[in-house]
Amino acid sequence: MPPWACAMESFSPFLPTRLGEDPKFFFAPWIEAESQSRAPRELPPGTKGHVILTGYDAISMALVEKLKDYKRGYVVICEDFKRALELYDTGGPMAVGNIDDRETYRKLRVENASLVVATQRDEINTNITLMVREVDEKVPIITTAESPYSMDILSLAGSSKVLQIYDILGRSLAGWTMAGDCRANIIGRFDGLVIAEFPAAGTPLVGKTIAESKLRENMGVTVVGIWKRGNLHIPVPGTVISRTNILVLAGSAEAMSSYEEVYFFYHICKQAGDPVLIVGGGRVGNTIAERFKEREIPYLIIEKNPRKAQEAESYVLGDAANIETLKKAWIEKAPAALITTHDDATNIYLTKYLRSLRPDMQIISRANLDRNVSTLHRAGADFVMSxxxxxxxxxxxxxxxEDALMLAEGLTLFHLKAPASLVGKSLTLSRIREETGCSVVALRVNGVLSINPDPNVAIGENAELILMGSLEGERKFLRVFGV
Structure with a gap:
């Protein structure tokens, strides 16, 4: 045996004792054991309070980031062992198991879980729900439903909450549209607090600073954010309101009604008779159309699939990338266009084209993946909802x-107990807005909610903060103030 082989043999007990023997028979058990530890099939006894995700689709990926931010335990079920190892290497806890096997949920301590999440096809979600209910009757289960007909079926199977994301998405996109009566778009509620968006165009607010508007003093509403070309800006007293801005307002329901009564009359859209363009006649597009019918906003749906065309007077059959199709849809007069296809590349392509044709038109787009939101903004979209x-x-x-809050893309409303580092300080001295970009829109003390609180009042030990800001601002708050 050559000297180097002797050295190697003495160095590692895993190597073969004779040259020529296959090393895989010695390394394989060790590699297999190491792999099993990275993608286990069972959680340790005593595991509790965790979230069980039954897949790793786009929604689950976004949810995982949220759970990480709030330090909530979770595990993702993966049916393929190699895929589980790949996902584990990206930094997430994975477990190998079949989602249609009750033993999987027993091994993952479902009886101690805080939530089971099913975001797959309706039929698969129904099966998952039934499997979980065979193991535990009480654990909360939330499921998504693509078809409205699945809502009842999933509830009967045992789902605690059924979400129709396409419906929520369509209503959110419709709410951002500047057309018709242009009323305030309510995007969130928390007890008596209301968060709403309102276009500044056409109102006496244009050209004034936040301080000069005196909205807080006269109306009881606070401007907590300003949308500028799809980007959320946290205003300061000297921020000037421009014609293209959309104001994010916080206040009580009564204060919001007072605001709308005054500024609604300034804001009847001049293009009230011109139809809004809806690109795509699928589930999201049809939901937007239903919402426009409720608000009596004229619209036209551009759809290239003749089987999806329903009411002839509301549809333009053709490709939105074809200028002749767009001319039939009155592209030169449309106040807004909503791009709703399920393909992000198509949405980016059409957004860029429509922006080149109409630099002044409001363009709102759907995104299916978070990573494409910024690209859609660069292509010319004013608003994007992921x-x-x-x-x-x-x-x-x-x-x-909490009740599901309707949050705009990049905007979050969150609440938590006052961190020890803020107790005893006033909102002014806390520098929350300066440090994180988040605004305290309300305080709750002993069950009493104070909306738009006095910035000079000290934060009490039992106070609960209700804050609004960007998603990055929320993460920064959790990091800066040691939550």
């Missing part, structure tokens, strides 16, 4: 025992 983050936010709100 299907995945919308679903993740709705699920997380259910986990936190």
């Amino acid at each position: 299907y995945s983050s919308l679903g993740a936010n709705a699920i997380f709100n259910f986990l936190e025992k």
